[in-house]
Amino acid sequence: MPEFRPISGGGVRLLLDADEARVLRGLAEELRSVLQGAGPADDPVVERLFPAAYEDPFEEEAYRDMVAGDLEQEKIAGLDAVAAALGDDRDADVALGSDDVTSWLATLTDLRLALGTRLGVDEERMGAEVDPSSADAAAMTVLHWLGWVQEGIIHALQGT
Secondary structure: OOEEEEEOOOEEEEEEOHHHHHHHHHHHHHHHHHHOOOOOOOOHHHHHHOOOOOOOHHHHHHHHHHHHHHHHHHHHHHHHHHHHHHOOOOOEEEEEOHHHHHHHHHHHHHHHHHHHHHHOOOHHHHHOOOOOOOOOHHHHHHHHHHHHHHHHHHHHHHOO
């Protein structure tokens, strides 16, 4: 299980075993490929990560023209930073400064949204126990684990 320790300056030291690091790195790589257009044009994950800002189609198009590339690049940079910090197939000992923490929390949120979208998760399903006989049991466990990692980082920041 991951370990979380506060570090001076408002950061967190995150310790993951090799399997945890491999799962997180793999999720980051998969989402990176989705954001770079490896899936269908109307991929629900992309729609979930970049929801419409305006109801009016003309305003939405203008907004997308102005910021869509920047938002996408910011998400990809976050995914790349997480993957790079985890290194290769080994235990990961990651020191996250305050800026890193913000980026990691945003990236973990994106990973959770992407996985939850793929699984069709709603509030009821998220609050239910994972059925070990379900075909989605492993993915649901990972989804919960990602939330637990986020929570661990936040608690370490708060010193609790």
